[in-house]
Structure formats: structure tokens, C-alpha cells
Amino acid sequence: xxxxEEDPQALSIQEGENATMNCSYKTSINNLQWYRQNSxxxxxxxxxxxxxxxxxxxxxxxxxxxxxxxxxxxxxxxSRAADTASYFCATDAVTGxxxxxxxxxxxxxxxx
Amino acid sequence: GAGVSQSPRYKVAxxxxxxxxxCDPISGHVSLxxxxxxxxxxxxxxxxxxxxxxxxxSGLPSDRFFAERPEGxxxxxxxxxxxxxxxxxxxxxxxLDSRSSGGSQETQYFGxxxxxxxx
Numbered sequence: 001x002x003x004x005e006e007d008p009q010a011l012s013i014q015e016g017e018n019a020t021m022n023c024s025y026k027t028s029i030n031n032l033q034w035y036r037q038n039s040x041x042x043x044x045x046x047x048x049x050x051x052x053x054x055x056x057x058x059x060x061x062x063x064x065x066x067x068x069x070x071x072x073x074x075x076x077x078x079s080r081a082a083d084t085a086s087y088f089c090a091t092d093a094v095t096g097x098x099x100x101x102x103x104x105x106x107x108x109x110x111x112x
Numbered sequence: 113g114a115g116v117s118q119s120p121r122y123k124v125a126x127x128x129x130x131x132x133x134x135c136d137p138i139s140g141h142v143s144l145x146x147x148x149x150x151x152x153x154x155x156x157x158x159x160x161x162x163x164x165x166x167x168x169x170s171g172l173p174s175d176r177f178f179a180e181r182p183e184g185x186x187x188x189x190x191x192x193x194x195x196x197x198x199x200x201x202x203x204x205x206x207x208l209d210s211r212s213s214g215g216s217q218e219t220q221y222f223g224x225x226x227x228x229x230x231x
Binding site: 033035042043044045048088092098099100101102103104105 | 171219
């Protein structure tokens with residue numbers, strides 16, 4: 001079973017618009033990461049946010065973390081067609097052994 | 113520099129056949145992970161190696177799945193007597209440092225995956 005749940009499952013926007021994806025998880029975590037996966041390829045790490053951080057930026061990416069609600073959001077600003085991909089959040093539970101647990105992902109489609 | 117590589121990229125197997133999937137991690141990376149990704153889903157953890165030691169195999173779905181990393185670098189995931197439900201993409205990832213149980217998570221670098229189809 002997967003801990004992270006992303007919503008929406010799919011998102012279609014126009015180039016230049018912002019895209020927001022949300023992730024919820026179930027247990028206490030040490031940190032949360034977001035990954036991108038282009039069709040038919042491996043995952044690429046985007047950003048890591050630690051459990052004692054509330055917000056983090058990297059280029060056009062903004063991630064927030066609310067540990068009281070066990071949720072995170074990923075905002076991509078000024079989206080580009082090249083941002084079309086699936087986006088996954090991943091967590092390691094405090095008592096989760098060595099596992100990294102991924103959500104089911106949000107499929108983002110950016111129309112040129 | 114070279115990233116994580118996996119071979120074969122595609123594998124078609126007849127039900128009941130044994131398969132072996134190879135992962136070459138980034139040189140010097142201590143940690144190695146295997147994941148199974150079904151169509152339209154996120155990766156599901158299978159097993160974790162710290163160098164040659166398999167510290168967590170809790171995600172392996174049955175005793176038909178076996179993984180090894182005998183010299184602490186290349187790893188092989190073997191599936192015996194494949195079943196149709198084994199059809200998925202198998203991803204390998206490596207990270208520089210070791211993980212502590214429940215501890216901080218290092219960035220994982222993923223390979224392109226092996227797409228397994230069992231007929």
C-alpha cells in the first residue's frame with residue numbers, strides 16, 4: 001500500500017499558467033520529496049523538504065509542507081510544455097524501516 | 113557522468129519463465145533500491161541494499177522474488193516462475209550515502225527501468 005496520495009490525478013493547463021499538485025500522507029515523516037517522471041523514463045528528483053521546514057523554493061518550483069495536516073503541495077509557476085510529466089511525492093516514515101513510499105502521482109499536461 | 117543504468121530495457125517472458133534484471137548504480141553509491149511500478153501507479157518499494165547487505169526486503173511480493181548485490185555495486189533482481197501479475201516496470205535507484213532506519217532520506221538517482229511483460 002502506498003502512503004502518499006496525490007491530487008488531482010490529472011491536470012491539464014495552458015503554457016504560462018501555474019500548476020498546483022497536492023500530496024497527503026499518513027504517518028510521521030522525516031522529510032518529503034517530489035519527483036518527476038517523463039513518459040517511459042525513470043524518476044528525476046526535484047526537491048526535498050524536511051519535516052521542520054514549511055516552504056522551499058527551487059527555480060519555478062515552490063513546495064510547502066504542513067505536518068499538522070500531513071500534506072504537501074508542489075507549485076510550478078509559468079508552466080512550459082516541457083513540464084508535461086507525472087509528478088510524485090515520496091516520504092520516508094519515521095518508523096518505516098528503509099522504505100521510500102511514493103504516491104500514485106499527478107499527471108500534468110501543459111498545452112503549448 | 114554516468115547515471116544509473118538498467119538492462120535489459122524490455123523483457124518479454126512466458127509465464128513460468130525465470131528472469132534476471134540488472135542494475136548498475138552510480139559508482140561509489142552506497143545505497144541501492146529496487147521498485148516495482150505498475151501502469152499508472154507510483155513506484156512501490158521492493159528492497160534496499162547498503163553496500164552488499166540487504167537491509168530491507170519487506171517489499172518483495174513473494175518468495176519468487178530475489179535480489180542480490182554481492183560486491184556492493186551491481187545488483188540483480190531475479191523473478192522465478194514469472195506470473196502475469198509480475199508485468200510492470202522495475203526501477204533501480206542509488207544514492208550516495210547509507211540510510212538509517214527511519215532516518216533522513218538522501219536523493220535517489222533512478223535508472224530508466226526494465227519493462228517486463230509476462231505473457
